[in-house]
Amino acid sequence: MFGDGPMRAELEAQYAHLTFYGQVDMQDHWQDIGLLCITSRCEGLPLVALEAMARGIPVASFAVGALPQLIKDDYNGWLITPQNFIRFQKVIQNWLQSSECDHTRMSMLAYQTIRQRFSCDVVGPKIIDVYRQALPALARMAERS
Numbered sequence: 001m002f003g004d005g006p007m008r009a010e011l012e013a014q015y016a017h018l019t020f021y022g023q024v025d026m027q028d029h030w031q032d033i034g035l036l037c038i039t040s041r042c043e044g045l046p047l048v049a050l051e052a053m054a055r056g057i058p059v060a061s062f063a064v065g066a067l068p069q070l071i072k073d074d075y076n077g078w079l080i081t082p083q084n085f086i087r088f089q090k091v092i093q094n095w096l097q098s099s100e101c102d103h104t105r106m107s108m109l110a111y112q113t114i115r116q117r118f119s120c121d122v123v124g125p126k127i128i129d130v131y132r133q134a135l136p137a138l139a140r141m142a143e144r145s
Contacts, residue, residue: 044066060077
């Protein structure tokens with residue numbers, strides 16, 4: 001388990017058979033992850049989800065924060081109603097039992113989502129447009145000073 005939070009000590013005591021890594025540099029671990037599970041009760045748009053999907057690692061997560069805008073359930077990952085641990089368990093079991101072909105398909109769809117919506121080729125022009133729109137207003141403000 002990666003990450004940290006106020007429940008860590010309690011979880012470590014309850015699940016001594018699991019390894020808790022805490023906050024780490026994920027570069028050393030991505031190659032060992034086939035499915036990223038995000039069990040947070042509250043999120044924005046977690047960078048770890050974007051990083052995983054950019055590497056072709058699908059994400060299973062509670063449907064919190066902006067994750068429903070990133071993940072399309074059973075298409076490029078899985079969204080689970082918050083606190084529905086039974087469904088979360090079923091998603092993990094289905095992933096473990098699914099074929100290599102299904103893993104590859106889901107991995108490609110996760111990767112494509114990031115390429116199509118979050119790559120430099122997509123985001124860069126949007127940022128430049130914001131600056132282009134702001135510059136005339138800035139020039140008018142400078143003229144008034």
